[in-house]
Amino acid sequence: MSNEELRREQEFVDVLHARLEELRAEATAAVEKALGPSGTGHQARVEREVLVGEQSALLAAFDAGEHGLCFGRLVFRDGRDHHIGRIGIRRDDAEHTPLVLDWRADVARPFYLATGHTPMGLRRRRHITSEGLVVTALHDEILDLSDPLRTGHESADADEVLLAALDSARTGRMHDIVQTIQADQDRIIRAPHQGLLVVEGGPGTGKTVVALHRAAYLLYAYREHLARRAVLVVGPNPTFLRYIGDVLPALGETGVLFATPGELFPGVTATGVDTPAAAEIKGRAEMADALAEFVRDQQRLPDPALVIAHDDGELYLDADIASDARHAARGSLLPHNLARPYFAAQVVDGLAAQLVDRIGADPYGGPNLLGAADVAQLTMAVAASSEVHAAIAELWPVLTPEELLADYLTDPVHIDDADAALIRRSGGAWTPADVALLDEAAELLGVDDSAARAAAEADRLRRIAYAQGVLDMTYGSRTQEFEDREDEDSEVLSAHDLVDAERLAERHEEADHRTAAERAAADRTWAFGHIIVDEAQELSAMVWRLLMRRSPTRSMTLVGDPAQTSEPGGCGSWEKILAPHMEDRWEHVRLGVNYRTPAEIMALAARVLEASGGGFEPPQSVRSTGVHPWAQHAGDLAKAAAEAVTRELGPEGRLAVIAPREHGPAVRAALVAAGHLDDAADPGTGVGAGGVPDLTRPVVLLEPRQAKGLEFDTVVIVEPADFGPNDLYVALTRPTQQLGIVYDRPLPAGLDGEGLAAR
Numbered sequence: 001m002s003n004e005e006l007r008r009e010q011e012f013v014d015v016l017h018a019r020l021e022e023l024r025a026e027a028t029a030a031v032e033k034a035l036g037p038s039g040t041g042h043q044a045r046v047e048r049e050v051l052v053g054e055q056s057a058l059l060a061a062f063d064a065g066e067h068g069l070c071f072g073r074l075v076f077r078d079g080r081d082h083h084i085g086r087i088g089i090r091r092d093d094a095e096h097t098p099l100v101l102d103w104r105a106d107v108a109r110p111f112y113l114a115t116g117h118t119p120m121g122l123r124r125r126r127h128i129t130s131e132g133l134v135v136t137a138l139h140d141e142i143l144d145l146s147d148p149l150r151t152g153h154e155s156a157d158a159d160e161v162l163l164a165a166l167d168s169a170r171t172g173r174m175h176d177i178v179q180t181i182q183a184d185q186d187r188i189i190r191a192p193h194q195g196l197l198v199v200e201g202g203p204g205t206g207k208t209v210v211a212l213h214r215a216a217y218l219l220y221a222y223r224e225h226l227a228r229r230a231v232l233v234v235g236p237n238p239t240f241l242r243y244i245g246d247v248l249p250a251l252g253e254t255g256v257l258f259a260t261p262g263e264l265f266p267g268v269t270a271t272g273v274d275t276p277a278a279a280e281i282k283g284r285a286e287m288a289d290a291l292a293e294f295v296r297d298q299q300r301l302p303d304p305a306l307v308i309a310h311d312d313g314e315l316y317l318d319a320d321i322a323s324d325a326r327h328a329a330r331g332s333l334l335p336h337n338l339a340r341p342y343f344a345a346q347v348v349d350g351l352a353a354q355l356v357d358r359i360g361a362d363p364y365g366g367p368n369l370l371g372a373a374d375v376a377q378l379t380m381a382v383a384a385s386s387e388v389h390a391a392i393a394e395l396w397p398v399l400t401p402e403e404l405l406a407d408y409l410t411d412p413v414h415i416d417d418a419d420a421a422l423i424r425r426s427g428g429a430w431t432p433a434d435v436a437l438l439d440e441a442a443e444l445l446g447v448d449d450s451a452a453r454a455a456a457e458a459d460r461l462r463r464i465a466y467a468q469g470v471l472d473m474t475y476g477s478r479t480q481e482f483e484d485r486e487d488e489d490s491e492v493l494s495a496h497d498l499v500d501a502e503r504l505a506e507r508h509e510e511a512d513h514r515t516a517a518e519r520a521a522a523d524r525t526w527a528f529g530h531i532i533v534d535e536a537q538e539l540s541a542m543v544w545r546l547l548m549r550r551s552p553t554r555s556m557t558l559v560g561d562p563a564q565t566s567e568p569g570g571c572g573s574w575e576k577i578l579a580p581h582m583e584d585r586w587e588h589v590r591l592g593v594n595y596r597t598p599a600e601i602m603a604l605a606a607r608v609l610e611a612s613g614g615g616f617e618p619p620q621s622v623r624s625t626g627v628h629p630w631a632q633h634a635g636d637l638a639k640a641a642a643e644a645v646t647r648e649l650g651p652e653g654r655l656a657v658i659a660p661r662e663h664g665p666a667v668r669a670a671l672v673a674a675g676h677l678d679d680a681a682d683p684g685t686g687v688g689a690g691g692v693p694d695l696t697r698p699v700v701l702l703e704p705r706q707a708k709g710l711e712f713d714t715v716v717i718v719e720p721a722d723f724g725p726n727d728l729y730v731a732l733t734r735p736t737q738q739l740g741i742v743y744d745r746p747l748p749a750g751l752d753g754e755g756l757a758a759r
């Protein structure tokens with residue numbers, strides 16, 4: 001009987017894949033046809049590009065669904081029987097009946113939520129495990145105990161499939177968890193997209209993976225809105241973004257923008273590095289006020305007055321004229337560059353008044369002799385003077401964010417002298433902390449796009465003129481028959497009757513064929529449909545200001561763990577992060593089960609957390625392996641670390657050596673000598689090398705900060721006494737199977753008691 005069930009599921013999966021192949025062939029054919037020699041006009045090109053975009057997205061989804069496409073089945077008491085998959089596929093019948101339901105559909109929800117206590121109408125729930133296209137195992141759960149039918153695949157342990165997933169060897173890339181999402185995780189994934197949701201949880205509680213499934217869910221449930229406005233996922237560093245980068249494509253979703261906070265100012269690549277102290281200062285909220293003051297400093301008064309040569313006599317731009325003009329410009333409440341025309345207009349008026357007083361003065365003391373037309377004439381001449389323009393530019397310069405910040409950092413003002421000394425710098429590459437300051441500067445300055453707008457308007461008028469020409473030609477080339485008919489009050493309409501030149505021009509405007517995510521990446525002022533921030537506890541107040549500007553509707557999901565804060569500029573508490581932007585209008589949920597770290601290792605990490613005195617609660621491990629972590633005292637740490645790797649490295653899975661920066665070169669040399677690391681091939685495998693570590697290699701060497709958010713089968717920690725307390729907690733919670741420690745100096749508090757086997 002049991003083989004019979006397997007065979008039937010295999011048959012179903014075969015049918016499903018045959019259908020997937022059909023759909024794939026259809027989409028491929030549609031793309032090939034569209035790319036072939038079809039129409040050449042503008043309209044044909046637009047249609048072709050739209051079609052190629054749509055079909056390519058479908059193809060990506062089909063590719064995603066190929067492996068483990070169908071992973072579950074729900075049999076309801078009312079006779080409904082649905083298979084559940086990574087993506088939804090329909091039959092090729094008239095009704096397009098579903099063959100497999102998308103895991104995000106409402107009907108699929110009992111797969112994640114139903115229990116014996118609340119069966120949600122289910123009779124049984126089946127987990128289907130496959131390798132490639134071959135069904136290898138079934139696990140059935142009976143939710144209606146009155147159901148007498150048994151399939152032979154009933155699970156003794158309801159968590160069997162989950163535990164198998166947690167125990168499997170790591171690959172260096174995060175995997176999706178569609179088959180085993182837990183009920184508390186499901187509620188977070190499907191929470192409505194409006195408003196701000198904070199997901200807090202200790203290490204390994206699934207915050208990251210849940211946030212990614214939430215992105216996939218939101219893109220499904222609010223597809224139209226989010227496809228237009230795009231979803232942004234912010235992660236702490238490029239290594240982490242690469243680690244999580246496969247999850248959404250595996251769920252068929254490709255239109256998401258991934259970025260580190262240092263990548264959020266289009267056109268700037270932040271390759272510079274700040275000292276931790278400088279990054280902390282640059283991240284403070286007070287920097288916004290300091291920059292605002294610095295912008296006001298650029299709005300100067302002349303001392304002494306500027307003397308401007310002019311055809312009708314010298315002009316004196318003194319502090320009174322400039323002060324009135326500055327007052328008017330500041331009163332506009334516009335950003336600096338946009339307020340400049342107010343300043344300029346007032347200065348021109350002031351200087352013209354000077355000329356009027358001088359030229360039109362009545363020698364006998366009567367009223368000014370110049371008429372309104374003369375005054376207008378003089379004002380125009382002043383406004384056209386390049387010397388006057390130069391004087392205005394000196395007092396109220398047009399500034400770019402880059403110019404303003406470079407000037408500010410050369411000689412920082414409006415902050416403490418000691419802080420100023422720590423961030424002072426002239427030249428050099430932008431750093432990630434500078435990016436939020438550049439964004440702030442851009443807000444304060446505003447973009448003076450009047451030139452671009454004038455060019456766009458000229459372009460528009462040119463297109464209308466062209467369209468008018470096209471219309472005139474079509475009108476002129478009407479057939480005689482049409483003309484005759486028109487005379488008889490014809491029903492046949494010409495282009496002239498349907499559309500005027502302006503609308504015709506608009507229709508033929510060059511369409512922007514980039515995806516929303518691509519356009520968002522290039523646009524500093526883009527308002528995202530939803531923003532997900534991972535390791536949110538690490539972001540500075542200035543980065544929060546930037547992110548809030550990108551989310552005017554505050555549709556955001558923040559995930560993080562204050563106990564793992566390692567950046568000195570990190571905000572630490574949610575209240576502190578959010579109060580300036582949201583007061584208390586946000587939701588907070590907690591995840592409390594650690595799916596990654598076995599209980600034996602977590603017990604040790606919990607003691608280190610307690611010793612650090614932060615008052616944080618460690619999560620409970622969902623499993624124990626019976627394998628205890630070990631510690632080895634060694635005089636030669638690098639040699640001991642390399643020997644430990646040789647000993648612990650299994651035939652599959654991934655191993656990380658986590659060593660503080662100062663131990664990096666020696667450990668790296670020992671690992672290279674033992675053949676565990678390539679010497680030259682990948683600079684990213686070296687500590688402090690600045691590259692992105694390749695996590696798919698069997699062995700990787702990381703600094704404590706680089707390990708944040710990642711996981712490995714085995715972790716070897718080198719000299720824990722040299723870790724920051726939170727960094728040590730993070731490193732201890734990275735393994736899924738085995739932890740070893742090599743140390744020379746005394747072990748830090750929490751590691752010095754029981755729970756560590758000596759080696």
Ligand SMILES: Nc1ncnc2c1ncn2[C@@H]1O[C@H](COP(=O)(O)OP(=O)(O)OP(=O)(O)O)[C@@H](O)[C@H]1O
Nearest residue numbers: 177180181182203204205206207208209595596709
């Ligand atoms: N429901 C689940 N089914 C299978 N695996 C799960 C589930 N929930 C979490 N996991 C796994 O647990 C591990 C930890 O998840 P994740 O990295 O998202 O945790 P985290 O809370 O972000 O951790 P950290 O704060 O330490 O970075 C991952 O391998 C993830 O796939």
